[in-house]
Amino acid sequence: MDFPSKLLENAVNEMAQLPGIGKRTALRLVLHLLRQPIEQTTGLTTALDLLRNEIKYCRSCYAISDTNLCEICEKPSRDHSIICVVEDVRDVMALENTQLYKGIYHVLGGKISPIDGVGPSQLNILPLIDKVKNGGVTEIIFALSSTMEGDTTNFYIYKQIKDYEIITSTIARGIAVGDELQYADEVTLGRSLIHRVPFESSLKV
Amino acid sequence: MDFPSKLLENAVNEMAQLPGIGKRTALRLVLHLLRQPIEQTTGLTTALDLLRNEIKYCRSCYAISDTNLCEICEKPSRDHSIICVVEDVRDVMALENTQLYKGIYHVLGGKISPIDGVGPSQLNILPLIDKVKNGGVTEIIFALSSTMEGDTTNFYIYKQIKDYEIITSTIARGIAVGDELQYADEVTLGRSLIHRVPFESSLKV
Incomplete structure (x- = not known):
């Protein structure tokens, strides 16, 4: 792709490094940002910078957290x-x-x-x-x-x-709720048969 | 979605404002950035901020440009x-x-x-x-x-x-190069017939 602007090219290249986002999609996203009020771009970049700089990981369970100990562990x-x-x-x-x-x-x-x-x-x-x-x-x-x-x-x-x-x-591995039996693979079906649960306890949840 | 962190939630919400990016995809992208070196995030945010603040539009043709007059108009x-x-x-x-x-x-x-x-x-x-x-x-x-x-x-x-x-x-509206005739819609096909070109000139490009 030949870009008419270095600034545009840089932004597209950076955006295209995200997983699942190709150059064309990146260009579409960047041009969208250019059409929106500047606040949308600064909102996005500030949130990303803040997240990357300030984020903590719970020192007990290692989940992402705003504090040293996450809400759950606390x-x-x-x-x-x-x-x-x-x-x-x-x-x-x-x-x-x-x-x-x-x-x-x-x-x-x-x-x-x-x-x-x-x-x-x-x-x-x-x-x-x-x-x-x-x-x-x-x-x-x-x-x-x-x-x-x-x-x-x-x-x-x-x-x-x-x-x-x-x-x-x-x-438990087994048939997902709402799934039809005929489409299940044999390993899943086999496990769901071996690890069958008493019918009464299946009624509880 | 219940987020374990406000910073994460903000970043996901901002990312999900981009067209075609839902909350789940936004979460995937943001978590990807967290796993990468911090330079990738700052690279992206700097490029976007620079683009949004510095971008110019050619004063003649209104295309995106780094200069007052774009390369083509110049x-x-x-x-x-x-x-x-x-x-x-x-x-x-x-x-x-x-x-x-x-x-x-x-x-x-x-x-x-x-x-x-x-x-x-x-x-x-x-x-x-x-x-x-x-x-x-x-x-x-x-x-x-x-x-x-x-x-x-x-x-x-x-x-x-x-x-x-x-x-x-x-x-010209017509059949795209490489397309099969039978799949073309009748309006396109009709126009391509009416606006047919001399065979010799079709050989040029």
Whole structure:
């Protein structure tokens, strides 16, 4: 693309570095900003700069937070003996949305993925093991994605905590609510059959 | 969406104001920026702020430009008597890409669209009429999108310049190169038939 302006070209190139945004989309977004009042651009850039400079990570669960200890870890009403292990803060938001979980979280910041060069040391795994070692934890719930990387990460952590007297569990794999049985893959269907739940307890939620 | 952080929420809300970007995509983009080195965020915000504050519009053709007169209008080698009327700077870039046009441009900044509240006074139509009135223009080429709004805008301008001794033309509507005839709509096909070109001249480009 030949740009009529260096300023425009720079803005488009920077915007196009965002994932899933190509040069054409970036140009469309930047031209949109130029047509809007200047406040929209400064609003966006100020919010991004502030976020990047001021953001903190909870020193207990490593979730994104405005304070040193996040809202969830801070609450005495949450059960601090149950820890749900998740990949990132989006998973925390999704699980909080269900309003069914009363324990706390531990955000790993990713999954073990040798192909992407992500090993255990790049993730917040050690602090989790330390929490278990220090006692007070009764259950670890693995809530990572059901992928090869997620399973690897689950197993890596499991191996290191299995000798401590705690319960380890994973969230149930099965047919999503609203899904039709005939379209489910056989692994999911198989697991949903093996880990079937008593009908009475399925009525509760 | 319940955000664990106000800073995150603000950044996502600002990002989600861009066209075609919903809250979920905005969250994904913002979290991506958080995982990258801080230079990527400052690079993006600086480029956007600079663009918004420093950008100029060519005082002759109204295209985005770093200088008061854009590169194209500045060149003596361009034919200043032929003016191609386009909607925005993306059209200038697309036409320049063909390397076939040697005249200059006039960027309207949009199309007449009463439904969106855009009338002739919001567009750079008056300066175009003035250029024609002041003389020196031999041809006006309309290169707006082939939509109701584009046709309305073409006709509005045409009415005001038709009494001056200049050629007015529109870019050809027809079957796109590489397209199959059977999938073309009847209006396009009809126009391409009526405005057929001598075979010899079709061999040139």
